[in-house]
Amino acid sequence: xxxxxxxxxxxxxxxxxxxxxxxxxxxxxxxxxxxxxxxxxxxxxxxxxxxxxxxxxxxxxxxxxxxxxxxxxxxxxxxxxxxxxxxxxxxxxxxxxxxxxxxxxxxxxxxxxxxxxxxxxxxxxxxxxxxxxxxxxxxxxxxxxxxxxxxxxxxxxxxxxxxxxxxxxxxxxxxxxxxxxxxxxxxxxxxxxxxxxxxxxxxxxxxxxxxxxxxxxxxxxxxxxxxxxxxxxxxxxxxxxxxxxxxxxxxxxxxxxxxxxxxxxxxxxxxxxxxxxxxxxxxxxxxxxxxxxxxxxx
Amino acid sequence: xxxxxxxxxxxxxxxxxxxxxxxxxxxxxxxxxxxxxxxxxxxxxxxxxxxxxxxxxxxxxxxxxxxxxxxxxxxxxxxxxxxxxxxxxxxxxxxxxxxxxxxxxxxxxxxxxxxxxxxxxxxxxxxxxxxxxxxxxxxxxxxxxxxxxxxxxxxxxxxxxxxxxxxxxxxxxxxxxxxxxxxxxxxxxxxxxxxxxxxxxxxxxxxxxxxxxxxxxxxxxxxxxxxxxxxxxxxxxxxxxxxxxxxxxxxxxxxxxxxxxxxxxxxxxxxxxxxxxxxxxxxxxxxxxxxxxxxxxx
Numbered sequence: 079x080x081x082x083x084x085x086x087x088x089x090x091x092x093x094x095x096x097x098x099x100x101x102x103x104x105x106x107x108x109x110x111x112x113x114x115x116x117x118x119x120x121x122x123x124x125x126x127x128x129x130x131x132x133x134x135x136x137x138x139x140x141x142x143x144x145x146x147x148x149x150x151x152x153x154x155x156x157x158x159x160x161x162x163x164x165x166x167x168x169x170x171x172x173x174x175x176x177x178x179x180x181x182x183x184x185x186x187x188x189x190x191x192x193x194x195x196x197x198x199x200x201x202x203x204x205x206x207x208x209x210x211x212x213x214x215x216x217x218x219x220x221x222x223x224x225x226x227x228x229x230x231x232x233x234x235x236x237x238x239x240x241x242x243x244x245x246x247x248x249x250x251x252x253x254x255x256x257x258x259x260x261x262x263x264x265x266x267x268x269x270x271x272x273x274x275x276x277x278x279x280x281x282x283x284x285x286x287x288x289x290x291x292x293x294x295x296x297x298x299x300x301x302x303x304x305x306x307x308x309x310x311x312x313x314x315x316x317x318x319x320x321x322x323x324x325x326x327x328x329x330x331x332x333x334x335x336x337x338x339x340x341x342x343x344x345x346x347x348x349x350x351x352x353x354x355x356x357x358x359x360x361x362x363x364x365x366x367x368x369x370x371x372x373x374x375x376x
Numbered sequence: 377x378x379x380x381x382x383x384x385x386x387x388x389x390x391x392x393x394x395x396x397x398x399x400x401x402x403x404x405x406x407x408x409x410x411x412x413x414x415x416x417x418x419x420x421x422x423x424x425x426x427x428x429x430x431x432x433x434x435x436x437x438x439x440x441x442x443x444x445x446x447x448x449x450x451x452x453x454x455x456x457x458x459x460x461x462x463x464x465x466x467x468x469x470x471x472x473x474x475x476x477x478x479x480x481x482x483x484x485x486x487x488x489x490x491x492x493x494x495x496x497x498x499x500x501x502x503x504x505x506x507x508x509x510x511x512x513x514x515x516x517x518x519x520x521x522x523x524x525x526x527x528x529x530x531x532x533x534x535x536x537x538x539x540x541x542x543x544x545x546x547x548x549x550x551x552x553x554x555x556x557x558x559x560x561x562x563x564x565x566x567x568x569x570x571x572x573x574x575x576x577x578x579x580x581x582x583x584x585x586x587x588x589x590x591x592x593x594x595x596x597x598x599x600x601x602x603x604x605x606x607x608x609x610x611x612x613x614x615x616x617x618x619x620x621x622x623x624x625x626x627x628x629x630x631x632x633x634x635x636x637x638x639x640x641x642x643x644x645x646x647x648x649x650x651x652x653x654x655x656x657x658x659x660x661x662x663x664x665x666x667x668x669x670x671x672x673x674x
Contacts, residue, residue, distance in 0.1 A: 217538055222571040240515055242545075244538045247576045251567075268588045269549075273520040278545045278584055285587035286580035290566045 081344070081355055082366045088376040094366060095374065097341060100132045100315045102334070104300070104324035105139075107348020108371055112273055115154050116347055118372035123156065125375060133162055134313060136322075138299035138329065140166045140237030140264030140280050143196035166264035166280075166299035169308045170235055171197035173298050176311070178260065184232030187253055189246050189283065190239050194264065205235075207246065214243050221245070225252045227259075236284040236295060237264035247286050254291045261287070265299025267329065271349070300324075301333035301362075323371070325349050332362035341365045379642070379653055380664045386674040392664060393672065395639055398430045398613045400632070402598070402622035403437070405646020406669055410571055413452050414645055416670035421454065423673060431460055432611060434620075436597035436627065438464045438535030438562030438578050441494035464562035464578075464597035467606045468533055469495035471596050474609070476558065482530030485551055487544050487581065488537050492562065503533075505544065512541050519543070523550045525557075534582040534593060535562035545584050552589045559585070563597025565627065569647070598622075599630035599660075621669070623647050630660035639663045
């Protein structure tokens with residue numbers, strides 16, 4: 079069924095909102111662009127809260143912890159609690175601790191930034207790599223001998239890493255040669271938007287490891303249902319009374335559709351265009367779409 | 377037809393050698409391991425030269441120029457001329473200059489090391505990136521604005537790079553968004569052997585760019601026939617009187633078979649095993665194989 083474009087009709091919009099108790103929000107491209115708040119984002123979220131809706135910010139951003147992400151929301155003037163935030167770094171930490179139940183004598187080798195480390199620490203998971211400056215230096219002759227598979231490494235976790243290095247790939251490759259070492263990615267987005275352009279995303283950072291090992295990482299970000307399971311485990315919501323709001327068909331809307339949510343809502347302020355949304359071969363079709371989120375204000 | 381294992385029988389070996397005027401040699405895993413010469417490599421090459429055979433060293437190694445590669449051969453005690461050496465860095469430079477005929481006002485963005493730069497300079501091709509230390513520093517806020525597609529960049533060339541960085545990927549991605557910018561790789565080997573272990577190869581270095589752009593680079597290394605064409609252009613040999621010698625079915629032997637050479641010879645001192653060579657689903661089947669190259673001495 080073709081998606082409905084919700085226009086300014088008050089009754090139509092009210093009826094849509096009333097179908098849900100929980101709104102899962104993608105952030106960049108929906109609430110803001112980079113560091114610029116989109117039109118009446120705060121007012122729209124306030125309106126939903128005033129109607130008793132639960133709001134969850136769901137982002138594939140893997141460089142920030144929930145605490146750091148809250149600072150970003152604070153800086154943009156969006157009221158939020160840490161517990162309303164679900165980043166892929168947090169999703170990964172929760173998955174490793176509560177689903178994998180990584181034994182205490184095993185550790186995680188991290189390719190990624192401080193947000194991943196902080197969430198792993200919060201969950202009491204041992205890790206190494208990550209932001210350690212040693213991980214950025216060039217390979218030394220002895221490293222070619224010293225890098226070996228390590229049975230203590232139970233997981234290789236790869237997220238967006240602006241300090242990616244040959245050394246990190248060389249180490250991760252040794253660990254992943256042990257088939258019992260899990261290969262996880264915070265998300266597999268090929269790109270990451272910044273200043274209105276696209277830059278390498280977390281999925282591109284893990285691509286060399288997939289090319290070398292022929293192993294595909296399990297993603298803990300949208301549209302992977304591993305992330306939905308983690309969110310549901312934390313928030314205990316009724317999927318049928320939940321709506322996913324996002325700008326990307328291939329991550330946000332697919333995530334909501336495959337998760338069996340009661341609804342999905344696309345906005346045209348981000349990556350996917352109206353033409354893509356209405357295309358007969360769209361990768362995922364939202365129930366409804368809007369020019370911009372604040373159209374929900376009617 | 378199953379490959380013949382050439383054993384110590386003098387007549388059998390002589391007959392095999394007599395079929396060819398030219399021997400193309402893969403190096404690592406055939407002539408040496410890392411920095412260690414394999415058994416009687418020099419004597420075997422001397423024997424072939426004494427019979428009037430032309431020898432060409434054909435390697436996917438992209439970090440070294442032919443001149444630098446000759447130094448490696450010198451250091452191992454293997455007599456060789458620069459003109460007998462065909463590295464993938466040289467193959468790439470020849471391809472850009474003589475096949476693509478890159479216009480003088482266009483330049484190459486290099487992800488790779490000094491060997492590529494030296495061969496491009498020798499061919500008179502303009503380039504930037506490569507070993508420039510600026511390419512290794514972290515992204516600055518303004519880079520996200522400043523990195524844009526550049527119509528002067530006619531080629532992105534990616535080889536093995538021990539100093540790979542997010543900045544390099546971010547820049548290359550902007551250039552490759554122009555569909556007229558060619559995407560070349562010195563080779564697409566997933567791994568690179570060192571000290572008896574495997575480390576990320578040139579193909580793994582280019583994997584993020586493929587993941588981001590959905591573009592697959594044209595490879596100038598084995599088994600790509602673009603490399604065979606370049607070798608033939610330089611050496612003018614008769615393919616039917618030429619034998620490719622190598623340790624890897626999926627690069628060396630495939631290269632020789634698909635190039636229509638008169639023969640291919642595998643050795644068991646490298647990556648591919650006897651089981652793989654004799655397997656009914658081998659990716660490429662050599663005419664003959666040996667435990668080690670020096671078995672050619674009979």
